[in-house]
Amino acid sequence: MMKVGFIGWRGMVGSVLMERMLAEKDFSGFEPVFATTSQIGQAGPDIGMKIPPLKDAFDPAMLKTMDIIVTCQGSDYTKKMYPLLRKSGWNGYWLDAASALRMEAGSVIILDPVNRTVIDQALADGKKDFIGGNCTVSLMLMGIGVLFQKNLIEWMTSMTYQAASGAGAKNMRELVSQMDMIGRASEEYLKDPESDIADLDRRVLQTMNHERFPVQHFGAPLAGSVIPWIDSPMENGQTREEWKGSAETNKILQTKSMIPIDGICVRIGAMRCHSQALTIKLTKDVPVDEIRGLISESNEWVKVIPNTKEDTLKYLSPAHVTGTLTVPVGRIRKMNLGREYLTLFTVGDQLLWGAAEPIRRMLLILLDHISS
Secondary structure (H helix, E strand, C coil): CCEEEEECCCCHHHHHHHHHHHHCCCCCCCEEEEEECCCCCCCCCCCCCCCCCCEECCCHHHHCCCCEEEECCCHHHHHHHHHHHHHCCCCCEEEECCCCCCCCCCEEEECCCCCHHHHHHHHHCCCCEEEECCHHHHHHHHHHHHHHHCCCEEEEEEEEEECHHHHCHHHHHHHHHHHHHHHHHCHHHHHCCCCCHHHHHHHHHHHHCCCCCCCCCCCCCCCCCCECCCCCECCCCCEHHHHHHHHHHHHHHCCCCCCCEECCEEECCCCCEEEEEEEEEECCCCCHHHHHHHHHCCCCCEEECCCCHHHHHHHCCHHHHCCCCCEEEEEEEEECCEEEEEEEEEEEECCHHHHHHHHHHHHHHHHHHHHC
16 A cells, blocks of 8 residues: 655645544545654644654655655755665655745646646656645636636736735744734723824833834734735845745646736735735736636636625635635726726635645646656
8 A cells, every 4th residue: 555654734834734534535536644853753633533752854764665655844845855865776656745846847836726737748758746835826826727727917016915824833933922912002092082093002112112012933023014025135136935936836837938926925914824915917808707707617716796895895805715625716807007907806715725725736636747
């Protein structure tokens, strides 16, 4: 029976992956082996079947017995163990949620159903490294990938509103801590509806700028504010997160020529849903109704939201989407710039389609490919 090794399954992405696999009853037809970097020998997760004690995730001999390795452990682990295994002659499939190998020439960025044809061709060509994409890019493509596939996009800007989860679990906790501190500091004014709103405003501002305000992980207040900088700087003035929009989109789709994509990535006070406002220069004037139809029929998870206030408030927000596989796309309209300019807004769960779900689906594809 095929052996599949799981590493990093306790972290944020890994735990969501486990939840999805359990919900879909995916733990069948192979032997799951769970490894750890810190709790060797302890009991593994409850997946409804008997499994051996946790293995050492840094043991090359153990890892080499795996047909597939699924890692959500992060780039540091990948950089340490991946080259070691490949140099030792291991020829199994490496399935990774981290970014370390995304842009390597031999790797494939995975987003089934958007680029299933690319995945199938890579398997036919004997490729072995399949890497989850940037969360924001993946969520954008789940929403409007069909417009790229139909060659309808000349260029695009993506102004993102990215959740705390994209920065990690510690950042999510810090955001809630910031909210809590602001709430407690403002309590006396909130209890008195007759209190001066200017006093409440001053108290909030004083709290956010206080030396005890928790900013260790974000580096600045996020609750009650935004941070228009994500990832490291690049020489051209972009951040690396902004650069990924063009680099990864074109690699995922294997475009014949580079489609320019740029924008500003902003961290906002949402917990785990990324949102994006897109401006698209179409290659031709396509009626809005036709665009809505293409998007709505592109996959079973995308949902076109009517461009009304009522529907927008009800469906097009992180509060509605968090914890679901739904990718709503709304505010679809032509712009005053001209008939070939389109704008829209989309939302998606960063931990699902932005991270865990493409890994889960790729694992099933690999299991089917190996067994066939």
